[in-house]
Amino acid sequence: MQLFIFLLLLEIHGTVGLTRSLRYFYTSSSGVSNFPEFVAVGLVDDVQMIHYDSNTEKAEFKQQWMEKAAEDDPQYLSRQTNRLMNTQQIFKGNIDTLKQRFNQTGGVHINQMMYGCEWDDETTVVNSYHQYGYDGEDFLLFDLKTQTWIAPVMQAVITKHEWDSDRSLSDDLRKYHTKLCPEWLKKYVNYGRSSLMRTELPxxxxxxxxxxxxxxxxxxxxxxxxxxxxxxxxxxxxxxxxxxxxxxxxxxxxxxxxxxxxxxxxxxxxxxxxxxxxxxxxxxxxxxxxxxxxxxxxxxxxxxxxxxxxxxxxxxxLLLTVCFSGVFIWRRKYKELY
The missing domain is CATH 2.60.40.10 (Immunoglobulins)
Known part of the structure; x- marks a missing residue:
């Protein structure tokens, strides 16, 4: 199975039922000139609502309706900025670890992460995902049903074993994907209701x-x-x-x-x-x-x-610049690779 998460932004188009989605992407890169080493974005219904990159080192709203989040929580942006600055350092270390795992030195390399959830307001079914990719291939995927990690490649097995043994991490992920992510998705949709729920004919x-x-x-x-x-x-x-x-x-x-x-x-x-x-x-x-x-x-x-x-x-x-944003995902999810 190919990750490639970026394609989700252009290719997921539900035509049965009204599916709402909350997606976050991180991307760290090595050897890419004129491009931030780390970029993070969050999207609601495939509409980008927040952005961070290592050049500005500042989380910024991309939709006016997200100002309502700051009204509810004045420290919203500063907290996300601090969190993503820390995550930036972890991802920088992770890409170095991955290069060692794959016996790589120079060249262009991309480390990606995606997580989020989808909610169908007709059936109330929630789908979720939490996965890592490296250089265009799946690296690690979290199975919510078994609460274990899937390692599609040999180089990911050592990390799988380490993270499977961390039950608190699995519990945190389960809680987020089954409870917190749908709650925040509904909140964001409510913030952007006039925009996200509008209908325009072509x-x-x-x-x-x-x-x-x-x-x-x-x-x-x-x-x-x-x-x-x-x-x-x-x-x-x-x-x-x-x-x-x-x-x-x-x-x-x-x-x-x-x-x-x-x-x-x-x-x-x-x-x-x-x-x-x-x-x-x-x-x-x-x-x-x-x-x-x-x-x-x-x-x-x-x-x-x-x-x-x-x-x-x-x-x-967009495929080159979109990446994971760590809004409302706590520190325990930002794990270094072992």
Whole structure:
């Protein structure tokens, strides 16, 4: 199983039920120029709400609604800053330990950690996770059911045995993931209710790079990211010749997505039988766009997707910069590797 936790930010899109999520990420790095050695972020429903890095050594809110946390607790940011400064030092030591474990000296190396929980407000089911990764692979994962650590690689076994023997650590993790994390998730959602629980419909366009290219149905500006978009012919959903894209984040916090339709074998007289259907969770009425050649935006010989390209580049940068934030996770979780 691949960790890669960063992909969760772009690829988790629940379409059944309303799932709320609280995720924290840490990343420490070695050999990466012009990049902080340690970065930490926390996200609610995949919206970044707090940030810390080793350059500023300061925890900062990323959403205005998080100011309510400071109103409830004036020492909130200073406490998180102090905690993350300590964690920064531990992670710096951990990456040195990992390099020794894997017999590495120079080069670029990344040590990651993710923890958090998801809460479904329809079924009240809570899922949680607490895991470490190194250089793009799983390193350690905590099994909440057995309260033991799983070591996917040989180099992690020594740490697994050490942490399995620390029952107070396991008890702390169990308490956090079963009780405290869902409580804080609900509190954060309440802080950002007007933003996180809003609904925004997209604008939908038909795009085509050239006359021989697939036709793309592109929706942008919607919120939340729980959405589906399909092509239908005569009312029947199509799967063959259809290429759905990822849901991507826009600079303003809304989302965009697209789905391609290959019409190379279709005759123009049949185009009127095709429609693109966009469905947003919580909205009963679908957005239906008929396939009309006159409505297609095209630019023969050049790309018609500059916005999407920019968003993908931003997504790549996000994958490099997103990392774990230790908000409301106590000191015992910040363990040095043995």
């Amino acid at each position: 604008s939908v366009s038909l795009l085509q790079k050239s006359s021989s290219s697939p036709v793309t149905c592109h929706a942008t500006g919607f919120y939340p990211d729980r959405a589906e978009m399909v092509w239908r012919k005569d009312g029947v959903e199509l799967h063959e010749g259809v290429d759905p894209g990822e849901i991507l984040t826009n600079h303003d916090g809304t989302f965009q997505m697209s789905v391609d339709l290959d019409l190379s074998s279709a005759i123009h007289e049949d185009w009127s039988r095709y429609i693109c259907v966009f469905q947003l969770f919580g909205v009963n009425e679908d957005i239906v766009t008929k396939l009309d050649k006159a409505a297609i935006r095209t630019n023969e010989g050049s790309s018609v997707f500059p916005a999407g390209v920019v968003v993908r580049i931003m997504g790549i940068l």
